[in-house]
Amino acid sequence: MSSITIKTDDDIKGMRIAGRLGSEVLDYITPFVTAGITTGELDRLCHEYMINIQGTIPAPLNYCPPGYTPFPKAICTSVNDVVCHGIPGDKMLKNGDVVNLDITVIKDGYHGDTSRMFFIGEPSIMARRLSTITFECMWLGISKVRPGGYLGDIGHVIQQYAEKAGYSVVREFCGHGIGKIFHEEPQILHYGRQGTLAEMKPGMIFTIEPMINAGRKEIREMPDGWTIKTRDRSLSAQWEHTVLVTDTGYEVLTMSAGAPPPPELIKANAA
Ligand code: MF3
Ligand code: CO
Ligand code: CO
Numbered sequence: 001m002s003s004i005t006i007k008t009d010d011d012i013k014g015m016r017i018a019g020r021l022g023s024e025v026l027d028y029i030t031p032f033v034t035a036g037i038t039t040g041e042l043d044r045l046c047h048e049y050m051i052n053i054q055g056t057i058p059a060p061l062n063y064c065p066p067g068y069t070p071f072p073k074a075i076c077t078s079v080n081d082v083v084c085h086g087i088p089g090d091k092m093l094k095n096g097d098v099v100n101l102d103i104t105v106i107k108d109g110y111h112g113d114t115s116r117m118f119f120i121g122e123p124s125i126m127a128r129r130l131s132t133i134t135f136e137c138m139w140l141g142i143s144k145v146r147p148g149g150y151l152g153d154i155g156h157v158i159q160q161y162a163e164k165a166g167y168s169v170v171r172e173f174c175g176h177g178i179g180k181i182f183h184e185e186p187q188i189l190h191y192g193r194q195g196t197l198a199e200m201k202p203g204m205i206f207t208i209e210p211m212i213n214a215g216r217k218e219i220r221e222m223p224d225g226w227t228i229k230t231r232d233r234s235l236s237a238q239w240e241h242t243v244l245v246t247d248t249g250y251e252v253l254t255m256s257a258g259a260p261p262p263p264e265l266i267k268a269n270a271a
Contacts, residue, residue: 168215
């Protein structure tokens with residue numbers, strides 16, 4: 001039984017605002033993501049910006065899906081071989097690290113969910129390539145969003161592109177419907193086959209957030225109950241946008257002045 005909600009015009013207006021605000025938290029924090037800062041300080045800065053400047057609520061704080069303990073912080077900070085859900089703490093960032101910052105804000109009841117990769121100092125060739133390919137995977141997935149298309153089209157193009165690059169796609173975590181609820185139907189798998197799963201319809205809103213590993217796809221959960229690492233300790237990258245299915249295609253809701261523009265391969269397709 002599936003029930004993918006179709007958002008109302010009012011919902012869409014609210015989601016546009018929440019999405020932009022989520023992205024603006026990433027814009028705000030960008031200059032602080034440098035060697036010597038701890039992930040806990042990044043969390044504190046983002047949390048204060050959300051509460052005091054934006055008037056938003058951090059959705060991760062105390063978020064507690066079935067079988068989990070409440071998430072203790074306002075953002076997720078996933079460094080190097082951490083795939084997702086890294087808990088901010090005393091870990092100090094150093095040159096060569098790569099970190100994903102995943103922000104979800106709530107504004108007027110609506111959720112905006114987005115993440116980006118950041119390099120501390122000069123990244124290795126390998127880390128830069130993994131982040132670039134993952135960014136392109138996300139955008140290739142976004143480019144498949146249109147009414148009459150299928151959710152499987154998104155996973156298919158992501159898996160093809162990641163595996164052709166020699167990387168693997170994490171299976172245990174996926175994108176998700178989002179609105180007044182943080183995680184709702186449908187699941188957006190980042191692997192799969194064209195023309196499968198649910199048909200996309202105008203007014204659906206969901207995230208696309210591929211987690212791509214430089215090595216094998218298998219993961220391991222840490223004893224904190226949240227942090228997910230690659231089992232083989234290889235690097236992992238993730239990018240995330242929240243996307244609306246429009247009458248003609250897609251609208252990315254989590255854009256802002258500092259959000260990186262779509263990659264060349266998307267512009268080339270669109271032209
Ligand atoms: N923001 C994550 C996502 O993209 C979810 C984080 S849940 C948390 O779905 F509790 F870890 F914050
Ligand atoms: Co998400
Ligand atoms: Co997220």
